[in-house]
Amino acid sequence: MLAVEGLIKKYGKDRAVDNISFTLEGGELVGLLGPNGAGKSTTMKCIVGLLRKTAGDIKIGGHDHLNIAAKKLFSYIPETPYVYDLLSVKEHLQFIAQAYDVKNWKEKAESLMDTYDLTDKADKLGRDLSKGMRQKVSICCALLPDPQILFFDEPMIGLDPKAIKNTKKIFQTLKDNGKTILVSTHLVDSVETIADRIMIMKAGKIIGNDTLSNLKATFADGDLSSLEDLFLELTKDA
Structure with missing residues (x-):
């Protein structure tokens, strides 16, 4: 569903993303982990077209990522949620439904609002x-069109414990339905139990890309029992 090849993003002479390549398959949830400034959000913004890449090739569903056919396949949930000041919660969902030509959207919108305790805020x-x-409205709007691939940038920040639990359940349902999910975060425990694969970024490079068990087998010295331990070990300053 997603193929990134040789992605580079420069700011002046500095490489925020330094020649990275990876793929995501259908029905796969991949956690993109890294400390602040590692290049996670920049990578995601380049993929969805919010930032212009310096070099590289990005394909979504076989289409160039800037092609309208590619844009119809994905939803993006940014780290900082943006909403329209003068639209109500329900009107946000109606707007998305009309923009994406979602049929019979009201029932699904009501279900999503109920899941995220937004019914009384409609x-x-x-x-x-x-x-x-x-953040909850942003997630609901992203889920409403039933996209094939979803990009979540720090989705758990700002959510209450119930919403975090429900979001993880939604992730599992999406995976079961063959959707592809990329979750960028520095909150390691938010993806440890649900990710099929972990990609770890540091200084614009991917320094690990595999299942958690394989990463532990490759990099652990016997004392790294959790993803958090592994993450801290791989991203520590030399």
Whole structure:
């Protein structure tokens, strides 16, 4: 579903993303981990077209990532959720439904709002929503069109424990339905139990890309019992 080849993003002479390549398959949830400044968000923004890549090739569903056919296949949930100040929660979902020509959207919208405890906030304007509620609206809008691939950039930040638990359940359902999910985060425990594969970034490079068990077998010295231990070991300063 996603193929990234030789992706480079420069800011002046500095490489925020330094010649990385990877693929994602259908029905796969991949955790993109790294400390702040590792290049995770830049990578994701290049993939979805919010940043112009310096070099490299990106294909989504076999299409160039900037092609309209590719854009129809994915949803992107940014780290900082953006909502329209003068649209209500329900109107956000209606807008997405009309933009993506989602049939019979009301029932699904109501189910999503119920999952994220937004039903009683349906008529609340975007400008009056807390960051956590904006994040929930952003996730609901991303899920409504039933995309084939979803890009989540730090999805758990700002969510309450119930919403985090429900989001993990949704991830599992999406995987079961053959969807492809890329989750960028520095909160290691948010993906440890649900990711099929882990990619670890440091200084713009991918320094590990495999299943958790294989990464442990490759890099662990016997004392690294968790993904957090492995992550800290791989990303520590030399």
